[in-house]
Amino acid sequence: MSGGLLKVLRSDSYVELSQYRDQHFRGDNEEQEKLLKKSYAENAMRYINGTRLDDRIIRTDWDAGFKEGRQYGRGRSGGQVRDVYRQDYDAGRGGYGKLAQNQ
Numbered sequence: 001m002s003g004g005l006l007k008v009l010r011s012d013s014y015v016e017l018s019q020y021r022d023q024h025f026r027g028d029n030e031e032q033e034k035l036l037k038k039s040y041a042e043n044a045m046r047y048i049n050g051t052r053l054d055d056r057i058i059r060t061d062w063d064a065g066f067k068e069g070r071q072y073g074r075g076r077s078g079g080q081v082r083d084v085y086r087q088d089y090d091a092g093r094g095g096y097g098k099l100a101q102n103q
Helices: 003-011 028-049 097-102
Strands: none
Touching: none
C-alpha cells in the first residue's frame, strides 16, 4: 500500500486498521511496503518482459534511479533510448532512429 492510501484509510472513520502483523516478517510497515513494491517490480520484469502487444514486443529493464533530465525513461532526443540507435525504418515508431536520420 502506498503511504497516501494509508493516510486516507486512517482518516476514514468507517475504516479500522488492525494491529495485525505478519508473524513471519519482523520489520515495520515501511519496510514491508518497500519489499512489496520491489516484489511487484520483480514480477513485472518476469511476466511482462518479452510479451507482445499490438504485434510489438514489450521490453522492460531495471531503472537506474531518478536523475534530473532522464525522466520517464526517455533518451536525449525525447524518444525511447532504443529508438535512438535503431537503423531500420519503422513507421510505427516514427521512421528511422535519430542517429540514422542524422547520417
